[in-house]
Amino acid sequence: MSLEIKLKRASKVYRPGDVVKGSLVVDSRSDISHTGLFLNLEGIVNMQLSSKSVGIFEAFYNSVKPIQLISINLEVQKAGKFPSGITTIPFEFPLRAKSNRPLYDSYHGVFISVQYTLHAELRRGLLNKPTLKHLEFIVEGEKVPKNGEQPSIPFTITPQSLENIREVKSVPNFKISGVLDRAICDIEEPLSGNITVEHSAKPIKSIELQLVRVETCGCAEGYAKDATEIQNIQIAEGDVMRGLAIPIHMIFPRLFTCVTTATNNFKIEFEVNVVIVLQDDHLITENFPIKLYRPKS
Numbered sequence: 001m002s003l004e005i006k007l008k009r010a011s012k013v014y015r016p017g018d019v020v021k022g023s024l025v026v027d028s029r030s031d032i033s034h035t036g037l038f039l040n041l042e043g044i045v046n047m048q049l050s051s052k053s054v055g056i057f058e059a060f061y062n063s064v065k066p067i068q069l070i071s072i073n074l075e076v077q078k079a080g081k082f083p084s085g086i087t088t089i090p091f092e093f094p095l096r097a098k099s100n101r102p103l104y105d106s107y108h109g110v111f112i113s114v115q116y117t118l119h120a121e122l123r124r125g126l127l128n129k130p131t132l133k134h135l136e137f138i139v140e141g142e143k144v145p146k147n148g149e150q151p152s153i154p155f156t157i158t159p160q161s162l163e164n165i166r167e168v169k170s171v172p173n174f175k176i177s178g179v180l181d182r183a184i185c186d187i188e189e190p191l192s193g194n195i196t197v198e199h200s201a202k203p204i205k206s207i208e209l210q211l212v213r214v215e216t217c218g219c220a221e222g223y224a225k226d227a228t229e230i231q232n233i234q235i236a237e238g239d240v241m242r243g244l245a246i247p248i249h250m251i252f253p254r255l256f257t258c259v260t261t262a263t264n265n266f267k268i269e270f271e272v273n274v275v276i277v278l279q280d281d282h283l284i285t286e287n288f289p290i291k292l293y294r295p296k297s
Helices: none
Strands: 002-007 019-028 032-034 036-047 067-077 080-082 085-094 112-123 131-139 153-157 174-180 184-186 191-200 204-219 222-237 245-250 266-278 283-293
Touching (some): 002 131, 019 112, 067 112, 174 245, 174 266
Antiparallel strands (some): 019 085, 032 080, 174 191, 191 245
């Protein structure tokens, strides 16, 4: 006997206010007696502390408790019997948050996750284990009006512009310029721009673009902030031609990114690092905070 959850929308992507429609499919070789078929929709923000933060602030343990965004329970089928073969039972319900709390974007991070899941349970009485099935679907939050033209981020990297350098003389002479086309980015459009090596005293091994998530959990008493890599793409390899504008093109991966979010209990922010690796494995890094949003078309 098997139990399946099927959604009518193949993409499994929904927005607040949408009606989630689908069906529960029971497939059995013989008649099955049951005490009820139930469906639960749950939207939860889960937070956890990194190992370096555990035990620092006792207040954290209350502020990192799961936050329930939505919870709907349905009795899809009352107690009875399913005949042998395939039985399909349709369901639908509106996707609305509880207590006027917003529905945040689905997001799978390291220390923060926002997940929307359907849980189906076929209860078989006291002597039989219930049959369970789970299905995650994706929620994209409310779209916001587009704020006209977004400013670009021009940059120039030289030994003098680098931070956390004790002696500038120990760094080989170089000049790298470029531009990121937007500081405030449409999450559904790629990050674009270009980078140019004006000159470099040492040969270049690689130029990379690193996307970083910055997750903050906490409250007024204190907070834990952790930055982790989402993806790293190589945009050039080898000792590139001087004065050549190298294009930057990076897609924001679904689920591993979301719109920039800030609440009383957590924040999800994003940064981009431009990394130049010299032939002797010396790293030159420039950091750019970016804001992601989902504009109305």
